[in-house]
Amino acid sequence: IHVNKPSHRFVFKRHEWTLKDSYSFKKPKDLDGWKRQGPNKVPLPNLKTTADGLLFETFKSLHPLNLSHIWSPKIYSGNGFLFEVDVRSEQPERLALLVFLASGFQGQDFVLDHGLANTGHLNTICEGVIKSYHWEFLRRMPCNRKDAETQLLVKNPYKFGLGSALVPTLETGKWHHLTFAKEGENITLAIDDNIIIEARDNPFVGQGPSNYSGRVAIRHMQWTKITYRDLNIYLKDEIQVISEGKGKSSVEEIGFFRDEASYMKS
Numbered sequence: 001i002h003v004n005k006p007s008h009r010f011v012f013k014r015h016e017w018t019l020k021d022s023y024s025f026k027k028p029k030d031l032d033g034w035k036r037q038g039p040n041k042v043p044l045p046n047l048k049t050t051a052d053g054l055l056f057e058t059f060k061s062l063h064p065l066n067l068s069h070i071w072s073p074k075i076y077s078g079n080g081f082l083f084e085v086d087v088r089s090e091q092p093e094r095l096a097l098l099v100f101l102a103s104g105f106q107g108q109d110f111v112l113d114h115g116l117a118n119t120g121h122l123n124t125i126c127e128g129v130i131k132s133y134h135w136e137f138l139r140r141m142p143c144n145r146k147d148a149e150t151q152l153l154v155k156n157p158y159k160f161g162l163g164s165a166l167v168p169t170l171e172t173g174k175w176h177h178l179t180f181a182k183e184g185e186n187i188t189l190a191i192d193d194n195i196i197i198e199a200r201d202n203p204f205v206g207q208g209p210s211n212y213s214g215r216v217a218i219r220h221m222q223w224t225k226i227t228y229r230d231l232n233i234y235l236k237d238e239i240q241v242i243s244e245g246k247g248k249s250s251v252e253e254i255g256f257f258r259d260e261a262s263y264m265k266s
Contacts, residue, residue: 010179010190017082017234021074024055025229033073035111037217038120041065046053046225053086053229058220060093066222067120069099072233075109076101077213080236082181087137088227095221100127100180101133103214109170111215120219126156131211133162133201134219135189137178138170138226153189153197160207162187163197175229183236185210212239 003113023030028049036047039058042065046057053132059066083100102125104110110130117124125132136152144150149170153163170176170191179190182201189197 008195010181010188010193010195012082012084012179012181014195014234017080017236018238019232020076020235021072021233023054024230025049025231026051030054035071035073035116037069037071037116037124038112038118039063039066039068040094040120042222049067050227052088053223053227055090055227056218056220057090057225058222060223065119065121067122067220069120069125069217069219071102071111071116072216075103075213076123076233077239078235079212079235079239080181080183080234081212082179082234082236083232083261084177084179084234085231086175086177086229088175088229089138089170090225090227092140092172094140094224094226095136095144096138097134097219098180098225099215099217100133100135100179101182101211101214102130102217103202103211104129105131107115107213109215117222122219122221125217125219126154126159128157130157130214131188131208132156132178132214133182133211135180136180137180137191138224141221141223147173151189151196153187153199155201155207155211158207163187163189163199165196166192167194167196177202 026049030049042059042061042063045059046055058068065223104113114129135156139150148166151165155162177192181188185201187199203209
């Protein structure tokens with residue numbers, strides 16, 4: 001993880017974007033349509049809306065299947081995609097990430113095609129039947145540095161590192177504003193409007209095409225307790241999806257789960 005010294009701030013020109021969805025996560029209906037994936041062996045202590053926002057917690061247990069994602073109700077398609085959310089870590093230990101523009105290998109809705117895996121294992125993102133980006137924004141496990149916050153942006157299923165950074169520690173109990181913006185092949189990550197990573201997803205380096213469509217997700221490893229509020233998704237130059245199709249895609253299923261029994265049917 002390399003030291004990153006951002007020299008400028010993120011400027012969000014809202015008039016250039018179209019707000020597609022907004023979730024305060026302060027009302028029960030804000031969770032309507034969100035799909036939970038895992039954990040399949042250990043109960044989830046908390047996944048509920050509160051007056052502060054969405055409280056999402058996994059148990060303080062190192063059980064390998066004590067992991068969970070929640071997936072957005074919709075897919076988003078556009079040449080420009082922008083995601084913002086406020087996060088507040090409720091305890092020092094944690095490992096959490098955000099998933100963006102997750103779709104099947106042919107751009108189809110993987111939830112309609114395959115259903116969701118029973119487990120929240122990371123390999124369902126990194127080695128499964130979907131392509132996506134993920135941003136590890138809170139990384140406080142025993143193997144991680146404690147003197148600074150390590151940040152990681154990865155393209156899947158290739159496990160291709162698009163960017164990494166060191167930033168000041170994100171304080172427990174304090175709100176922080178996260179922004180992920182993608183315009184064409186260019187990706188920008190910002191914390192509290194300070195740019196931490198600028199990357200280009202070059203489609204000509206053997207790591208697949210750039211992603212322009214898909215669902216978003218919040219994922220927790222074990223021992224993680226975070227509150228989320230005011231999640232907003234914006235698009236620019238929206239792509240019109242003519243047909244989403246339903247059923248098995250013709251592309252070969254590669255990666256972690258190949259058998260139908262591993263998937264929950266919607």
